[in-house]
Amino acid sequence: EAQVTQNPRYLITVTGKKLTVTCSQNMNHEYMSWYRQDPGLGLRQIYYSMNVEVTDKGDVPEGYKVSRKEKRNFPLILESPSPNQTSLYFCASSSGGGSSYEQYFGPGTRLTVT
């Protein structure tokens, strides 16, 4: 089954404790991205990657890092989480970088930073 998986689905952590949220897709997609969803703000792009070793900032990259060492994986790293990073995070992938391509979303990771 074609899918995007994320782990963990739920995470409660404390300020400053480094964490990684994993994302993996089995569709051989080149394009992957991370979004955060906050009430009243919709989803906003954090980082994206157009292929292995090619990453760039989205609209809200501060406090986050990413890497793309393999085509299927795109982890999101919070080096020193803060409470304002409490949010619902989604990973997405698509087969191309053109505007008409459908993006496939993972199930989400709900992160709480205390």
Added chain:
Amino acid sequence: GNSVTQMEGPVTLSEEAFLTINCTYTATGYPSLFWYVQYPGEGLQLLLKATKADDKGSNKGFEATYRKETTSFHLEKGSVQVSDSAVYFCALSGFGTGGGNKLTFGTGTQLKVEL
């Protein structure tokens, strides 16, 4: 920059009622337009899309027409069901930061359908 405005919710309807969720956008060039749906506890799923002016996207009884003259992409369904209860996001994709297919989302509209 690009932006999407959609009507605030929640929208509460009785089963078999007609649904409209308004969506307007601001974008440079010719974006593609999408409606995504988020069921409780799940990720977003593409509901329908339109890639050029006057295109009509349709799926599962939902429809939306890409209106360039009014910069709108309103979602409609003739007869909603309880199973349609979800959050609906209007989005556009166009060139700019994030590569060619960065999605710019509206804030989402929660739909509740009651028996």
